[in-house]
Structure formats: structure tokens, C-alpha cells
Amino acid sequence: xxxxxxxxxxxxxxxxxxAGHIWPVMAACEAALESNWxxxxxxxxxxxxxxxxxxxVPIYKTINLPTREYxxxxxxxxxxxxxxxxxxxxMECFKDRxxxxxxxxxxxxxxxxxxxxxxxxxxxxxxxxxxxxxxxxVVSIYDEYQLSGSSTGASKQ
Numbered sequence: 665x666x667x668x669x670x671x672x673x674x675x676x677x678x679x680x681x682x683a684g685h686i687w688p689v690m691a692a693c694e695a696a697l698e699s700n701w702x703x704x705x706x707x708x709x710x711x712x713x714x715x716x717x718x719x720x721v722p723i724y725k726t727i728n729l730p731t732r733e734y735x736x737x738x739x740x741x742x743x744x745x746x747x748x749x750x751x752x753x754x755m756e757c758f759k760d761r762x763x764x765x766x767x768x769x770x771x772x773x774x775x776x777x778x779x780x781x782x783x784x785x786x787x788x789x790x791x792x793x794x795x796x797x798x799x800x801x802v803v804s805i806y807d808e809y810q811l812s813g814s815s816t817g818a819s820k821q
Contacts, residue, residue, distance in 0.1 A: 673689075698714050
């Protein structure tokens with residue numbers, strides 16, 4: 665993990681914590697993966713670090729950008745247009761993420777009830793993303809941060 669990646673996590677973990685996100689360090693690692701460490705166009709233009717698509721009844725502004733969706737039947741990725749949420753801050757993105765998980769508890773109930781960060785990410789990744797490797801990618805970021813975090817003085821979960 666390079667310095668910029670560690671700095672991204674150090675920056676967003678307190679925002680995840682303040683927003684009341686469960687497992688804030690793991691949630692920050694999710695945000696790192698989903699936003700390419702805060703460098704995605706969506707993160708830069710809309711503080712959207714989770715790839716949150718626009719709600720049926722929009723609360724925040726909308727950004728129109730293409731996305732890559734994994735098609736299970738073909739085993740390939742397909743580029744499709746999508747409407748995304750544009751947040752006033754990254755903390756608002758974390759808050760909306762938690763509200764979404766709670767609102768969709770029929771899918772995310774096991775993630776919300778998780779007793780460990782690993783259980784949380786395994787459960788939430790079952791429905792959150794079309795990437796079949798999402799959970800293992802986030803765990804890799806988390807593990808690397810936990811190893812490097814002690815030398816940076818970063819907070820841990």
C-alpha cells in the first residue's frame with residue numbers, strides 16, 4: 665500500500681465513523697476499491713465513493729456516467745450508462761450507504777448483523793456489486809492497511 669492509498673484511508677475512516685457506518689475501517693476499504701482510492705471520476709465529481717446509483721426519488725444531485733457491469737451468464741463485463749448520486753461530502757455518501765443497507769435489509773440483513781469485519785464484507789458483497797471477486801479484493805485492502813496502519817499511526821477497527 666503506497667502513501668497516497670494509506671492517506672485516502674486515513675482521510676475517509678473518520679468520515680465513515682462520524683456517519684455511523686458499521687465497521688468503518690472495512691467500509692473505508694470498500695470505498696477505496698469502489699472509487700479507485702478516491703480517484704474515480706464519480707468520486708472526484710460527486711463525492712460518491714461507493715458507486716451509489718441514483719435513488720428512485722432523488723435526494724441529491726445526479727451525475728450521468730458509464731459503468732462496467734459483470735454479466736454472470738457470459739463471464740464478461742459490459743459498459744452501460746448509469747445515473748449516479750452526487751453527494752455534498754464523502755460523509756454524506758457514507759450516511760446514505762448505511763441508510764441504503766438498512767432500507768434494503770431483506771438483502772443486507774446478514775451484513776448488518778455481522779459480528780466481524782470479514783463477515784460483514786462477505787455478506788454485503790453478495791448483493792452490493794456485480795464483481796464476483798469484490799469481497800476478496802476489499803479484504804486484501806483491509807489486511808494490507810491493518811499491517812501498514814501501525815506504522816502510520818492510523819486508526820484500526
